[in-house]
Structure formats: structure tokens, C-alpha cells
Amino acid sequence: MKISVLREGTHCQSCHDCTARGFAICAALDKTKLRELAQLSRHVRFESGATVFAQANIATSFFSVHAGTLRLYKLLPDSRRQIVGFALPGDFLGLPGLPQHEFSADAIGRVTLCQFPKESFATFAENRPQLLRRMIELAGRELARAQEHMVLLGRRSAEEKIASFLIGWRDRLSGIGRGGEIMPLPMKRLDIADHLGLTIETVSRTFSKLERDGVIQSLASGVVLLDTPRAEALSAGIS
Amino acid sequence: MKISVLREGTHCQSCHDCTARGFAICAALDKTKLRELAQLSRHVRFESGATVFAQANIATSFFSVHAGTLRLYKLLPDSRRQIVGFALPGDFLGLPGLPQHEFSADAIGRVTLCQFPKESFATFAENRPQLLRRMIELAGRELARAQEHMVLLGRRSAEEKIASFLIGWRDRLSGIGRGGEIMPLPMKRLDIADHLGLTIETVSRTFSKLERDGVIQSLASGVVLLDTPRAEALSAGIS
DNA sequence: CGCCATATTGACAACTGTCAACTTCCGTGG
DNA sequence: CCACGGAAGTTGACAGTTGTCAATATGGCG
Numbered sequence: 022m023k024i025s026v027l028r029e030g031t032h033c034q035s036c037h038d039c040t041a042r043g044f045a046i047c048a049a050l051d052k053t054k055l056r057e058l059a060q061l062s063r064h065v066r067f068e069s070g071a072t073v074f075a076q077a078n079i080a081t082s083f084f085s086v087h088a089g090t091l092r093l094y095k096l097l098p099d100s101r102r103q104i105v106g107f108a109l110p111g112d113f114l115g116l117p118g119l120p121q122h123e124f125s126a127d128a129i130g131r132v133t134l135c136q137f138p139k140e141s142f143a144t145f146a147e148n149r150p151q152l153l154r155r156m157i158e159l160a161g162r163e164l165a166r167a168q169e170h171m172v173l174l175g176r177r178s179a180e181e182k183i184a185s186f187l188i189g190w191r192d193r194l195s196g197i198g199r200g201g202e203i204m205p206l207p208m209k210r211l212d213i214a215d216h217l218g219l220t221i222e223t224v225s226r227t228f229s230k231l232e233r234d235g236v237i238q239s240l241a242s243g244v245v246l247l248d249t250p251r252a253e254a255l256s257a258g259i260s
Numbered sequence: 261m262k263i264s265v266l267r268e269g270t271h272c273q274s275c276h277d278c279t280a281r282g283f284a285i286c287a288a289l290d291k292t293k294l295r296e297l298a299q300l301s302r303h304v305r306f307e308s309g310a311t312v313f314a315q316a317n318i319a320t321s322f323f324s325v326h327a328g329t330l331r332l333y334k335l336l337p338d339s340r341r342q343i344v345g346f347a348l349p350g351d352f353l354g355l356p357g358l359p360q361h362e363f364s365a366d367a368i369g370r371v372t373l374c375q376f377p378k379e380s381f382a383t384f385a386e387n388r389p390q391l392l393r394r395m396i397e398l399a400g401r402e403l404a405r406a407q408e409h410m411v412l413l414g415r416r417s418a419e420e421k422i423a424s425f426l427i428g429w430r431d432r433l434s435g436i437g438r439g440g441e442i443m444p445l446p447m448k449r450l451d452i453a454d455h456l457g458l459t460i461e462t463v464s465r466t467f468s469k470l471e472r473d474g475v476i477q478s479l480a481s482g483v484v485l486l487d488t489p490r491a492e493a494l495s496a497g498i499s
Numbered sequence: 500c501g502c503c504a505t506a507t508t509g510a511c512a513a514c515t516g517t518c519a520a521c522t523t524c525c526g527t528g529g
Numbered sequence: 530c531c532a533c534g535g536a537a538g539t540t541g542a543c544a545g546t547t548g549t550c551a552a553t554a555t556g557g558c559g
Contacts, residue, residue: 095411097497103411116400117393123404153392154356160399161355165362167406172334172342174413175457179547210506218414220548225507241556258336418515449538459516464539480524 044111044197045085045135049155061145062135067128073114075125082136083115089132090207093124094215104216106166107208110197113159117143129207174218177258182217183227184255187237187244205243283350283436284324284374288394300384301374306367312353314364321375322354328371329446332363333454343455345405346447349436352398356382368446413457416497421456422466423494426476426483444482 036047036059047055064087067073073084076095091108105124108114114126117139146152173185187204194200206213214221231237236252238245246252254260275286275298286294303326306312312323315334330347344363347353353365356378385391412424430443445452453460470476475491477484485491493499 095407097411097415099497101415101497103414105407105410116396116403118397118400119404123407147393148389150387150389150392153389153396154386156396157355157392157399158357160396160403161357164355164399164403164406165358167403167410168334168344168362170410171344171406171413172336174410175342175454176336176340209504215414221506222508222549223547226547229507258338258340460538461517461540462515465515468539 039087041085041087041110041197046113046152046155046159047085049151054149054151058137058145061141062137065134065136067132067134069128069130071128071132073126073128073132073134074122076122078122079120080115080122081139083113083117083139083142084137085135086110086112086114087133087135090129091126091132092129092208092212092216093126095124102215103218104212106163106170107212107216109193113156115139116160117146117156129212179217179219179223179227180230181255181258182219183213183224183231184236184252186213186217187246188253188256191246203240203243203245278326280324280326280349280436285352285391285394285398286324288390293388293390297376297384300380301376304373304375306371306373308367308369310367310371312365312367312371312373313361315361317361318359319354319361320378322352322356322378322381323376324374325349325351325353326372326374329368330365330371331368331447331451331455332365334363341454342457343451345402345409346451346455348432352395354378355399356385356395368451418456418458418462418466419469420494420497421458422452422463422470423475423491425452425456426485427492427495430485442479442482442484 036042036055037052039045039047042048047058050058062085067089073091074080074082086108088110091114092104093106093108093114094102094104096102107129108126114134115122146156169189173182177185190206191200191204194204208216210221210224213219214224217224219227228237228239231252232239234248234251236246236248236255238247275281275294276291278284278286281287286297289297301324306328312330313319313321325347327349330353331343332345332347332353333341333343335341346368347365353373354361385395408428412421416424426443429445430439433439433443447455449460449463452458453463456463458466467476467478470491471478473487473490475485475487475494477486
């Protein structure tokens, strides 16, 4: 577990042309409030592998992902790991009401975040129903994703898990305007395994099987869905 | 899947001595607002096995559990089932922002709920930061539970799953003032299996093993934890 | 070119699932 | 009051998916 490498940044100057603006917490705000919120935040950057925060640490900041991918995970005492999700641009990290972080987060590749001191953010949000409603919306979406993932973890075969993961990843990428023929997978096999409740070997074997069956094509730069209907059927649990 | 049996109720008259008051959404409200909210709600009752709402149905109401237990679950097309959680008194069902129910809910034993029409509740909450913050708090707690459950589903053995479930259930019961030597388990073995990603046979065998090992005692009325430290160790993933 | 992390593949083991029989528990009704 | 019947739970034998261990291949980067 690498120590976090944090580059101090400046206050956000240019929220109005932020690439994550449309999906992020700040989508709820008008120009004036956006500028006020920007006063509270600063941009921080983490290099690949750096830990942004660790489970059970006191949470002193909230974050909004600006660019890059993070893995969010929980560890058991014997070092078994469950990745509870991957965070992408627009995702909000941290929940008011809970004093500690519920999971650890580290950067997969270079990541930039908007950092909000917890106290000042809470004060700012306290009497802004628009922002509070936006937080409820994001939390609700996150909860729905978590519940869908429970179905995957509890009730699906390895092949369905991989197909489901790929379809879900495709949908998330296209949701933030990053859709495309070839789909980058910034995380490693071990991350995928720890996300899907599998081992790295089973992940590898299953990718190989899907490729043999002509469902996907594995490239260094990512994965191509060759037989999307088949992948979607597996993902939905049909067959 | 039984058709829901709904008994029409009256507007809540007596929120001030509601047994779920302390844990529910309404804990955030003062006397005046509580009375206003009560005007929007009514009590409804469901008999054992009744479906309160079904996944993908348009959500027209929110609910706050007043008494009883519900199972919240998602189904795959081939009828595999994942129970994403059990709802107890104080739990809030439904999320503003999502048009449809994300899961189905049915009563385990008799259940009573406070029902809020979605529209009027949303309007009521819209400009009440106290209530909005309370919703964020409850959603956050739910999300934390979901993430903890992902660890269970993805990374734990059958024995750890059962121990973890029992410890978690004990804690939830004591959190609503229902702690006690013998711990009622209103749900059936099949429900537990579908919650933990196991089969009914594995659940049964694991209960038997825990009983043989002197960790628990199974009674018709519930379960007694005989060796709590051992159960907690299994639950934490130690050993 | 060579090293190290990552990924793939194979052989085998183990945990959990499947199928089936049997038991227990209750509520119903003769 | 006891007998019956169905639902729920338990247990056993066996199978299969996935995990474990180990060897090999690949790929990025100095």
C-alpha cells in the first residue's frame, strides 16, 4: 500500500468549463453558488497507486472526482479485499453523518480531485436544499449500484460476473461521454477479481473463454465487445 | 408471489408516542413539523407474505417501517433471488430521484408502515434541510451496510457469512431496543440463504455446525449466542 | 536485451451446490 | 385427541464450479 502522494493545488478557478461538471455534485448549482463552492475547494492530484484516504481514518474532507479512476475497497484482517466500487469523474466521495471513512480509496493511474474540507462543506450545504437534494440523488444512485452488485456477488456465475462487469463499465463510461468501440480497463486483473468476488486466475480464464467464444476481444488498450447481445444476455442472467 | 393485502388506515394520529419514532426519518422533526408530516401519511398494514411493492413498478409512495420485518430483494429472469436487505422499524423505503422501485419488498410476518405519497412527501421535504439531511444520513447508513454486505458476499466463507449475519442481526435489533438473550429470526432459511448468497442446505448445515461447536443454540423462537467472542471473531474474519 | 510485474494456463483440491431422502413442526379436520 | 398432510428444515452422497498452487508466457521499461 503506497503512501499517498498529494500535490497541493489551488482553488478551483474554472468550474464553468470543468469536464466533470455535468455529472458531479455541482451540477445542482447556479453560477453564483458554484463560485462560492469553488472558494471552498481545491484541486489535488494523486499519482498512480496513491492512497487518497484509508478505511477507518477520520474523514476530514469530501472529494469530487475530476479526472481518473479510483478503486474503493474494504479489507478483512487477513488481507482479503473487496473492491466495493470504482469511482469515475463526477463521483462524490464521503458521506456527511459518518465520522470515519467506510472504505479506502486509491488512485488507478493519475487522478485529480476537488477536495472540500468536511466542516466548511457541511456548513455550506446545510441550508442549501438544492445541494442536499443533489447529494440524496447521488447517494441513491450509489445505493442502487451497490444493490445491483450484491446480486452479482451473491447469485451469478463467474462468466456472468465478467460479462456483467463489462456491460456495466461500458454503460458508466458512456454515461460520462467516454463511450467508444474499444473500452479501456484501467484496473488490473486483481482489481477485477476483488471486485467480482473471484480470484485472478478465474478472471483470466473467463476472459479467455469469452474471447474464444467470440464475445469479446482483449487488447492491450482495452476490451472490444464483439457480440454485444450475447454479453448483454449473460449480464442480464439470461441463459 | 402473493398479491399484496393492504388494509386502508387512517392518518397517523399519534406520532409522538410512535415506537419507531427515535430511529425513523421523523426523528429530525420538531413537534409542529411532525404534525404536518403526519397529515401526509397514513398507516397501512400488510399480512405475512404480502408484497408491499415490486421491483420496476413505478414508485408512488415512500414508506417508513413502523413494526415488523420486510425482505427487500431483486430477482434475475430465471428466478434466482438476492435479498439485498431486511427492513426493520425505522427504516425508510424509497429514494427520491428514481422513478421506479429498485427492488421488491414483502412482509415477513405482519407489518405496519407509514405510507407517504411520493409527490406530497417530495414537496414537503423540498425546502426542509433538516429532513433532507436526515434522508442523507439514512441513505448513508444504508450504503455503508450495503458495502459491508458486499465484503460478506464476495470474500467470506459460509461459516463466516452465517456468523456475520447473526452478529449483524443482533446489533440491528439492539439498535432499535430489541436486544435480548434469545434473538428472534423471523425470516426463513431460504431468506437467509438468498441474503448470504448460499443455498438453503448450506445454511442448514452451517447452523448445525455452529451448534455442534457450541457457538449458538437454535430454538424454535430464535437463536442464542453461546460463544459470542467466537461468533464475533468469525464475523470479523479472524481465523 | 533483460528484468520484474502482470497475466495465462494446467493440474488438482476443496467448498459449496445439487439431488434426494428423511425428519420435524404445525395446523386442520376427522 | 389423534391422524393426516404440507411446509420447513436437516442430513447424506455426489458433482461441479471455483480456488489453490505452480509453471510458463507476455509486456513494459530501464
